[in-house]
Amino acid sequence: MARTRRRIRSGVLAAALLVPLTLTMSASAQSGTGEVRTTAAPALTPALAPEATPACDPTxxxxxxxxxxxxxxxxxxxxxxxxxxxxxxxxxxxxxxxxxxxxxxxxxxxxxxxxxxxxxxxxxxxxxxxxxxxxxxxxxxxxxxxxxxxxxxxxxxxxxxxxxxxxxEAGQQVVVPRSAKATSIGQALKGKTVCVADSSTAQSELKSDQHGAAKITVVGNQLDCLVLMQLGQVDATMTDNALAVGQAAQDPTVQVIGPSLTAxxxxxxxxxxxxxxxxxxxxxxxxxxxxxxxxxxxxxxxxxxxxxxxxxxxxxxx
Amino acid sequence: MPPAPPRRRARWTERLRRAASTAPGRLRLSALALVVLVLAFGALTGWQVTTRNQAADQVLSSSQPLSQNAAEIYRSLADADTTAASGFLLAGNEPAAVRQRYQGDLANASQLLTQAAAHAGDSTDAQSWVSQLNQQLPVYAGLVETARANDRQGLPLGAAYLRYASDQMQNTLLPIAQKLSDYETARVDRDYGDAQSAPWAAYVLGALVALTLLWFQVVLFRRTNRVFNLGLLGTTAAVVATLVWLTAGVTAADSALSRSRATGAGPLQALDSARIDALQARTAENLNLVARGSTTAYADQWTKSSNLLATTTSAGQLGVAQRLAPGGAGQDVADARAEFFTWKQRHDAASAKNDGGDYQSALDATVGSGPDTTEQAYQAMDAKLAQAADVEKADFLSAAKSGRDATGLVVVAAGVLAVLAAAGVLAGIGRRLAEYR
The missing domain is CATH 3.40.190.10 (Periplasmic binding protein-like II)
Known part of the structure; x- marks a missing residue:
């Protein structure tokens, strides 16, 4: 398989690791206190605002x-x-x-x-x-x-x-093949088939806002999404950035797109x-x-x- | 053009009418009719027996081996899946034997698929199933290799690929293989039906010919007052002999074919279903450890498949296989049944360990290299079943061969006797005709 062979090239691997690094730096910058998060999250995704009811502080x-x-x-x-x-x-x-x-x-x-x-x-x-x-x-x-x-x-x-x-502290981000050349989450999902794990935060996120996704494929585990993505059955995966970088670490032909939709x-x-x-x-x-x-x-x-x-x-x- | 045919027909019917108006003419016509009748009887007998023979040969050389092939394809595919799961469970300790077994399963399946493709005949369904399996098998193998490559790099993606591959096997390949196997089994039944169909047309025509001959001889006796016409008596004897030979041959063939079914094909099918259930139980046992508690589906599948095989209260598939097994194979199946209960006992012990949190011990008891693993009990059981299958295959072959060959001489005999019968008619009536000169 050409994809497997490509995966071994270490130069690509190093490049793949750089992207998540910068992404999560910004994610952990948010993670300092609850205040930063609650002000940052609604600004990114207004759809999430109703969930942050004052009666409930999840932390x-x-x-x-x-x-x-x-x-x-x-x-x-x-x-x-x-x-x-x-x-x-x-x-x-x-x-x-x-x-x-x-x-x-x-x-x-x-x-x-x-x-x-x-x-x-x-x-x-x-x-x-x-x-x-x-x-x-x-x-x-x-x-x-x-x-x-x-x-x-x-x-x-x-x-x-x-x-x-x-x-x-984590947040929802999107994994896409590098060949998709997406630069934003909107671009990565628009008109695409998106894979999420059943009952994951990503699934409820897409339920409240499809972000332009044409079709949503639900699997048992976020890693099953990477299998489907490698086999060309889905175009993108939405999952926690902590897990998304794990996918990118296992397959240098995919990249993680940010910024985080949630905190x-x-x-x-x-x-x-x-x-x-x-x-x-x-x-x-x-x-x-x-x-x-x-x-x-x-x-x-x-x-x-x-x-x-x-x-x-x-x-x-x- | 239009006036010509009526004139010709008129001339032909006129000649027939004129011939029938004289006694020698009538005799000639009767001779012609009788010759046609006895030859037709011989030809019909030959044709019907040949058809039966071909069907019997079909059972022997094509449909039964193909149905065995189809069952074997299913077993190879299921075994490949089970073995891939074992290799995964054994992680870095996967012995060469496990890898070889997986490769052997795939090689076996693709070789059998080639044979199945060559013999799929005119069934478009069977052809399409075989070609679907041919397409899917390399895809499956590719997924398993991707799983291995990822596994070797220490990536959990390997396990995800293995799950996906197993899912493809269980939900795409095996159902197709099952359809192929069901179709081939039905074809065996159909060919047995054709091979054992009674040649009623030959029986009826034979009886009619014999009765016509008797009636003709009675009429001739009244006309000529000669009791015996040796030629016509010979004809009668030849027709009756053909009928007797046909009946005897068909009876012998039917009993041999029934025997081949009772001691070969039937028990083999029972053994095949038992072995497939055993494999499903084994796959479930392995995948349950791969899943590691993430689903109860595999534990449920184990319970279902193992209960189908045998329980303490019901005989199950193994009981059926044992009941049907002919003398030589009975002991093997009984031994296999004993091994099955050993397997079940070890499985229960291993699953109790797993429930108690001792995953490693459960793993060792299932796929480990020790002598008391469920793997070892399963292999011992399957070996016994394979041994029984060999005995039943041999029984099937010998009985089906004698079934096919029992009517082989009837065709020759029907031809020779029909010619003799026709000669008898000509000789017998020729003598009477000579008296008119």
Whole structure:
């Protein structure tokens, strides 16, 4: 396949990595505080404005606690293993190393940190890969204790599940083949077939504003979009920029188009009633921000996203 | 031009009328009619038996092997998919044997497709299915290779390609292969029907000819007062002999063909469906580990396919295959059934480990290199089923051959006896005619 051969050219690869770097620099520039985000987002996409109702601040979570006597935490301790819903298709976030078969990535490190804090052993984890559209369902039905899977905290989702404090800032961007020569998202999508993952933020974004897309193809996972794009079955993919750069890193013939349409904090999702677990995880995150976050970022994301300004600050409910 | 034909016809009918008005003329006409009748009977018998023989030969040399081919194509394709998934699960530890098996499956499928294309005959459906499979197979292989190339670079895109490839196999290629297999199975049934159809026209004409001969001899006896006309008696004997030979040949052929169906084609079809269900269960078992909890579809597919094979309460496909299996193959199928329960037991143990969070142990118990894996039990089971299939194939071949050959002599006999019968008519009536000179 010509495309596979082209992928190996390292010059192209280097060029591909430069683009996402500049893009996410601007994304992380926004990520400093909630104020910057809320003023920036409506300016970019007026359609999103109604979602940012003043009653809901998605970044706010319960105060951290070391208490492990609550029902959710003690259930995990009794079981002796943490059941975590993750992904195996998100390059550098949660992916299966084909050489070893092990799950690795930024999200996976986070899960190990939670397991180490609660159970004393980072490997006392049962990973369950969860499709994008089953994340909320997996929590609600109790199949998993938590979901660490590039999941954006939104006010909609807060109706169904509880989230930890934010551990990353991302936004929706578009991946297109370089040959499309698109320079803006509008240009990249106009009259095209656009691929999104089922129940992703990208899907709801396109629901509220098609951005000129002629047709929307829905698949199980954003990486399936890259397969379809390589096979010429779709023209563009909308997904989180954090994942979009993962696609560009795997295929130098595609590029990420910005700027971000949204500003989304990633959080760890847990059952709505499991306040004790949320508080305990928030404590883990509070420690992780000091010790662990940066190392994990440098290992998994630094090479693709460039240097970071550090983790987003914790924002607690009163 | 217009007046000519009536004149010629008038002359011809006039001559016929004149010939019929004299006794020797009537005898000549009767001789002609009888010769035509016995020759027609011989020709009809020969034609009907030849048609049956051709249908039997079709079963033996074309439709049954092709239906086996179609089943084999399905199995090769499904096995390639399962093996590709195993290779993925084994990650960097994929042994050469797994890779070879995948390549062998693809080579086998494309070779069988070439054969199927050559024998698709005039069925446009079969031709189109074969050509669709021929088109899709390289596409599938390309997707799997892309998956491997990405895998080797450490990119999760490889897994996404493998899922896509497997999806193509399960939802595009295998359904087409299934259609081809169903069509070929129906063709076997049709050819068996043709091969075992009773030659009613020959029976009826033979009886009519025999009765006409008897009636004619009675009339001749009344006219001439001579009891035996040796020529006509010989003719009668030849016609009756043809009828007896035909009936005996057809009966022998039918029983051999029925046997070939009962001990060969039928059991082979049952074995094929059992092996396909086993493969589907195996694919589901592997893909369930690939999916790693992201869907319950594969676990459900395992339950469905394995329940079709056999449960503790119902015999299932393996039970059917065992019941139909002829003597030599019965033990093999019984052994395969025992291996299946071992497989099921190991599967349940592995899936309990997986549910308990021990993914690695579940993986080792499923595709690992140890002697107690589900892979090993599945292979042992499939080997036993393949052994049974070989026995049934041999049984089918020998029975179908004797079915085809049982009526082979009838054609020759019908020809020779018809000529003898015609000679008998001429000789017998010639003697009577001579008395008028």
């Amino acid at each position: 706010k979570s319960v105060r951290p606690s070391l208490d492990e006597s609550g029902p959710a935490v003690s259930a995990i301790k009794r079981r002796g293993v943490l059941i975590a819903g993750v992904d195996q298709n998100s390059y550098r976030w949660g992916f299966r190393d084909p050489a070893t078969g092990q799950l690795e990535g930024f999200d996976i490190d986070l899960v190990h940190a939670v397991a180490k804090a609660i159970l004393g052993d980072p490997n006392k984890v049962q990973f369950k890969t969860v499709p994008t559209d089953q994340r909320i369902n997996a929590i609600k039905s109790g199949q998993v204790d938590l979901i660490a899977r590039t999941m954006s905290i939104t006010c909609d989702r807060l109706n169904d599940v509880a989230f930890s404090t934010a551990y990353f 989304e904090p990633y959080g760890i999702a847990m059952a709505k009633g499991a306040t004790d677990l949320v508080a305990r995880v928030n404590q883990v995150l509070a420690d992780y921000r000091q010790n662990g976050w940066q190392a994990s970022y440098d290992k998994w994301l630094g090479p693709y996203l460039g240097p970071s300004n550090g983790p987003p600050p914790a924002n607690y409910l009163p």
